Structure formats: structure tokens, C-alpha cells
Amino acid sequence: MSGYLTGVLVVLAFNVIAAYAVYLPMAAGQLNLGIAGFMAIGAYGAAFLTNEYGWSMLAAVPVASAAAGLVGLVIGFPVLRTHGIYLALATFALGQVIAAVFLNLEVVGGAAGYTLSAYAGPYVVFAAAIGVVLVMLYLSRTRFALYLTAVKSDPTVADLMGISVRGVQVAAFALGAMVAGFGGAFYALHYNFVEAQHFNVLLSVFTVLYVLFGGAQTVWGPLAGAMFFTLAPEALRFGEQWRYAIFALFIILFMAIRPQGLITTSLFQGFRRRSNEASP
Amino acid sequence: MSSQATSTGGAAPEAAPVALAVTGISKSFAGVHAIRNLSFVARKGEATALIGPNGAGKTTVFNLVSGVYGVDAGAVTVNGVDVTHMPSRRRIGCGIARSFQNVRLMDHLSVLENLLVGQHIRAASLTDLLTPYRLFPNHRWRQEARQALADNGLERYANETVSGLPYGVRKRVDLVRATLAGASILLLDEPAAGLNPSETNDLRDHLNLLVAQGLTLVIVEHDMHFIDSICSNVVVLNFGEKIAEGPLSVVRQDPEVRRAYIGDGEN
Known part of the structure; x- marks a missing residue:
């Protein structure tokens, strides 16, 4: 594998992990x-534990991810x-x-x-990215995923069915935070350098875009969105400085035509119906 | 309140035990009395109707009993448990489930998935929550939901997304979902509204079957023939107050009920 391709795929892996971190609460x-x-939190946590305490990656990554999840929970x-x-706005400020805390924390530079x-x-x-995708695929087959959609669709009815709406929402938020911490930990460990400025609002907004573009109705949406946002700009390299303008224009047009995102439940249902008709 | 309140709904010595007791409940919204000092009981294995003109407060009673709103005064007891101050999500665990006047299914989920949500209270353990039921087509919860669909002639819709289904089908799915909670008391808000005559007949047979199985039904409905064929007791509301209670044949003769709701032309 060429260095360029490896570099692109590593970015894709981080984007996929981040997309699922946003997807869980969004679902x-x-x-x-x-x-x-x-x-x-994941990035600095893994960096600090491996640097200062000599922890192995195997120990530092789960602890750093759990720390991010715990902050999400609290x-x-x-x-x-x-x-x-x-x-x-509240999550944006959070x-x-x-990021500002880490920027001012001298113990981590x-x-x-x-x-x-x-x-x-x-x-x-x-x-790590494949692991996250597999865990998400697993979760999507459980009642937990069903309740995420139920809570999003009609919280009043979900509540009357006995589902703890707040419990499901907080669990999704905290799990998302943990996945984000997991991605951040590997980001630090791969690039061997972390700076608070990297974890800025643009990173958050872009990650949300992956999910909105791919679609939040199914577990495949974030994967499709992250792949598109990572690979399409690379494919448009021939356009030189125009490539971002072309890309942005495409996103605007796409979201106007298909606001529910690329991959939806009705899309899957259409495929299923067609395959049933093909094999009666 | 000039109550012509009549019979208490059947001969006292044979009366079935009380499943749902509403005692003196009141509710105001921004100073407007929606429900005022309302009391009635629904007995086990019987169907009770709540009738009255639009705006009488029938759905508000359901919202107060199910806990969507808290009462300002009075008490609600479900199967002997005082649920007046219990959070709405816990009440289903006491054996009370409801359907909705404007069908409220989860639009992005399939019919089968909506029924799985309805089972939640019986499948609330962490193991149930994290078991990948979708990987096992014969998983017991899926089988139970499929069987419930088959019993109601809805099996062909199992994998359809709810948003695209006809109103009559959605209405029936809403009812099946309420029954899958395993509750002993069902609050049904206008279950026959919008159904054609054949669907209404099927629904009546189905509800009579549920009553025969020992379920307690409380039904808000405008179709008097439908009520007459199911409900042994009728509570009539007007402007949030009970104006009569008893068998339909008796309350429909009540002058105040005729004036407020049924009219003089109806017999």
C-alpha cells in the first residue's frame, strides 16, 4: 500500500469512528x-497515561475512552x-x-x-475502526437501537411504553462520548502528537455533517457519510483549488434533494422488496 | 352539576373487582377547568365507555390516568396500586396501557419493530436490551410479535415501515402494540374512528374477545352502536364533569345526556 493511500485510509478510519460517536446520540x-x-479527552488521556505512567496502549486506550464516556455521562x-x-449550543460550548481546558493545562504541554x-x-x-463498526452493527441488532429510534420518533409514547427516555438519551450520549474518546486516543497514538487546537469546532461540525449526509436512520449512514467526505475531496484533486467549491456545491444540492441523508430505512425496504419480487 | 346518575353498572353482589379507580380527579390548564371532580371505576373483565361531546375532556382523562399530565387533585388507582404520583413510564408496569386517538406509531420503524417496542415492559432486562434479536429470526419476542400480527390478519405488513401504511392498518397495529404490553387494563382512544364498517365489525369482535379473556377496557368512542355491543358501563362527560353513569340503555334516556350529547333524535 502506498504511503498516500495509507494516509487517506487512516484519516478515513478516524472519521468513521468520529461519525459513529455523533451517530449514537443523533439516533x-x-x-x-x-x-x-x-x-x-481520549487523546490527552491516552497520551498522558502512556507518557507519564508508561502504560501500554492496551491499558491506556480503554481507560482514556472510559474517561471520555464518564464525562459524557456526568x-x-x-x-x-x-x-x-x-x-x-450547550454541546458546542461543552x-x-x-478544548480550552487542555489548551491551558501545562502538564500536557x-x-x-x-x-x-x-x-x-x-x-x-x-x-480500531473496524472494531467500532462491528460494535455498532451489533448494537443496531438489539433493542437498544430500537429504543433510540423510538425515543427520537415519539418520546411521549416511548415513555408510556415504559422506556426511560432520559436513560436512553444519556446512555447514547455517554456511549457516543466513549467512542469519540476511543477515536481520539488512537489519533494521539498514531500521530504521536496532540494539540488542543486540533479539537476545534470545525472538527465537530464536519463530523455531524458525515452523519447528516450519510443518514442517521440506519447504522450504515455514518459509514457512508464518512467515506464520502473523506474520499470525494481526494477524488476531486484534479480540480485543484476549485475542488472544495465543487464539493460544497454538491453537498448543498444533495441535502436540498435528499435531506434525510443518503441511506434510509425506506431505501433498504425498496431493495428488500425488489429482491423478494426477483425470487418469489 | 345536575347529575341524573343512574345505575352503578350492574347488580352489586356480582360486581367484578375494581381494576381502575378514578377518585375525584381535577385538572386545569391555565385556569380553565378541563376535568372537575371526576370519579368512576372500571371493573375487571368489563368494558367501560367514556362518552361526551368534543372537548368534554375524554382524552384528558386518559392523559391523567396514563400520567401524561399530573392531576391537580384526586387519585388514580390501578389494580389496587395508587399511581397518582407515579411517573408515567412506571404506570404500564402496574398493568395499564393505552392507544391513541391520532395513531402514534414510530414512523421510521417497521410494524414488527413497533410491536417489539410495545413489549418493552416485559423485556426490560439488560440481557433483553443487548441481545441482538435481529440476528435470530426465531427469537421469542419476534415470534410473539409475529403471532400477534397473524392473529389480527396483519402478518403481511410485518416488515413494512409504518409511515406508508393505510390508516386502518396503522390503527390496528396501534391496538396490537397496546395489547403486547401484557397489561390487564387497556385505555382505547376512539379505536373505531376512521375505520370502515367491515373493519369496525372486526374490531368489535376483537375487543369482545379481549373482554372475554378477562381484560379491562376503557373506551372513548362516539359510535353508540359500537359502544352498545361492547361496553356494560358508560360514563358521560360534559365540560369535564360526569353528568351520568350506567348502562347505555339507561344513560341515553337521561335528559341532560340527550341535551348535551346524544340529541333528541337518537334512540
Whole structure:
């Protein structure tokens, strides 16, 4: 594999992990615009534990991910009291606050960034992304995924059915934060360097776009969205400086035509019906 | 309130045990009395109707009993448990489930998945939550949901997304979902509204079967023939107050009920 291709696939792997971190709360109707903050917790957590305590990657990554998940859990309860634009703003602010804390934390290098000695190669990163996809596919086959959609569709009815709407929402938010932390941990370990400036609002917004573009109705949407957003700009390289303009125009047109995203439940149903008709 | 309240719904010595007791409940919205000092009981294995003109507060009663709104005063008891201050999501665990006037199914889920949501209260363990039921076509919850669809002639819709289905089918799915909670009391909000005569007949047979099986039904409905064929007791509301209670044949003779709701032309 060429260095260029490996580099692109590593970025794709990180984007896929991040997309699923946003997808989990979004499947329950919650927009998390602060996902970069949780990635930062994972990244700095893994960096600190491997550097300062000499932990192995195998120990540091789960602990760093769990730390991000725990922060998601603790913050989730008050933050998820808000809805709609207020929730978006609250999570946006949360992401900024977390990044600002690391920016000012001298023990992890402050604004100068933090260099790691441990290293995760590209194949480790690929395995991590494949692992996240498999876990998400597994979850999508469970009642938990069903309840995410139920809570998003009609929280009042879900509540009357006995589902803890708040419990499901907080669980989705915290799990998403954990996945973000997992991705952030490998990001730090792969690039051997973290700086708080990387975990900015653009990173959060782009990740949300992956999911919106791919579609939040099915578990395949985030994967499709992350692949498109990572690979399409590379394919448009021939356009040189125009490529981002072409790309942006395409996104606007696409979202106007198909606001529910690329992959939807009715799309799957259409395929299923066609295959049933083909083999009566 | 000039109640011509009549019979208490059957001979007292043979009366079935009380399944749902609503005692003196009141509710106001922004100073407007929606329900005022309402009391009635629904007995086990019987169907009770709540009737009255539009705006009388029938759906509000369902919302108060199921916990969508809290009561300002009074008490609600379900199978002997006082649920007045119980959070709405816990009430289904006491044996009460409901359907909705404007069918409220989860639009992006299939019919089968909607029924699986309806089973939640019986499948609430962590193991049930995290078992990948979709990988096992013969998983017991799926089989139960499929059987319920087959029993109601809906099996061909199992994998259809709800949003694209005809109203009559969605209405029936809503009812099946409510029954799958395993509740002993069902609150049915206008179950026959929007159904054609043949669908209404099927629904009547189905509800009579549920009553024969020992379920307690509380039905909000405008179709008097439908009510007459199912409900042994009728509670009539007007402006949030009970104006009469008893068998339909008795309450429909009540002058106040005729004036407020049925009219003088109906017999």
C-alpha cells in the first residue's frame, strides 16, 4: 500500500469512528456539536497515561475512552435537559470548554502541544475502526437501537411504553462520548502528537455533517457519510483549488434533494422488496 | 352539576373487582377547568365507555390516568396500586396501557419493530436490551410479535415501515402494540374512528374477545352502536364533569345526556 493511500485510509478510519460517536446520540434525536471535546479527552488521556505512567496502549486506550464516556455521562444528565437548538449550543460550548481546558493545562504541554512516545501503526488504527463498526452493527441488532429510534420518533409514547427516555438519551450520549474518546486516543497514538487546537469546532461540525449526509436512520449512514467526505475531496484533486467549491456545491444540492441523508430505512425496504419480487 | 346518575353498572353482589379507580380527579390548564371532580371505576373483565361531546375532556382523562399530565387533585388507582404520583413510564408496569386517538406509531420503524417496542415492559432486562434479536429470526419476542400480527390478519405488513401504511392498518397495529404490553387494563382512544364498517365489525369482535379473556377496557368512542355491543358501563362527560353513569340503555334516556350529547333524535 502506498504511503498516500495509507494516509487517506487512516484519516478515513478516524472519521468513521468520529461519525459513529455523533451517530449514537443523533439516533436518539440529540445533536452533539461538541464531539471534538470528547475526542480531546481520549487523546490527552491516552497520551498522558502512556507518557507519564508508561502504560501500554492496551491499558491506556480503554481507560482514556472510559474517561471520555464518564464525562459524557456526568455532563449528559444536565445538558440533555435542553432540546433542539439549545442542546446544540450547550454541546458546542461543552466542546469548546474541554478544548480550552487542555489548551491551558501545562502538564500536557499547554498551547505548545504534547508529544507521545507510544505509537499505533496504521493497521492498528484500521482494526480500531473496524472494531467500532462491528460494535455498532451489533448494537443496531438489539433493542437498544430500537429504543433510540423510538425515543427520537415519539418520546411521549416511548415513555408510556415504559422506556426511560432520559436513560436512553444519556446512555447514547455517554456511549457516543466513549467512542469519540476511543477515536481520539488512537489519533494521539498514531500521530504521536496532540494539540488542543486540533479539537476545534470545525472538527465537530464536519463530523455531524458525515452523519447528516450519510443518514442517521440506519447504522450504515455514518459509514457512508464518512467515506464520502473523506474520499470525494481526494477524488476531486484534479480540480485543484476549485475542488472544495465543487464539493460544497454538491453537498448543498444533495441535502436540498435528499435531506434525510443518503441511506434510509425506506431505501433498504425498496431493495428488500425488489429482491423478494426477483425470487418469489 | 345536575347529575341524573343512574345505575352503578350492574347488580352489586356480582360486581367484578375494581381494576381502575378514578377518585375525584381535577385538572386545569391555565385556569380553565378541563376535568372537575371526576370519579368512576372500571371493573375487571368489563368494558367501560367514556362518552361526551368534543372537548368534554375524554382524552384528558386518559392523559391523567396514563400520567401524561399530573392531576391537580384526586387519585388514580390501578389494580389496587395508587399511581397518582407515579411517573408515567412506571404506570404500564402496574398493568395499564393505552392507544391513541391520532395513531402514534414510530414512523421510521417497521410494524414488527413497533410491536417489539410495545413489549418493552416485559423485556426490560439488560440481557433483553443487548441481545441482538435481529440476528435470530426465531427469537421469542419476534415470534410473539409475529403471532400477534397473524392473529389480527396483519402478518403481511410485518416488515413494512409504518409511515406508508393505510390508516386502518396503522390503527390496528396501534391496538396490537397496546395489547403486547401484557397489561390487564387497556385505555382505547376512539379505536373505531376512521375505520370502515367491515373493519369496525372486526374490531368489535376483537375487543369482545379481549373482554372475554378477562381484560379491562376503557373506551372513548362516539359510535353508540359500537359502544352498545361492547361496553356494560358508560360514563358521560360534559365540560369535564360526569353528568351520568350506567348502562347505555339507561344513560341515553337521561335528559341532560340527550341535551348535551346524544340529541333528541337518537334512540
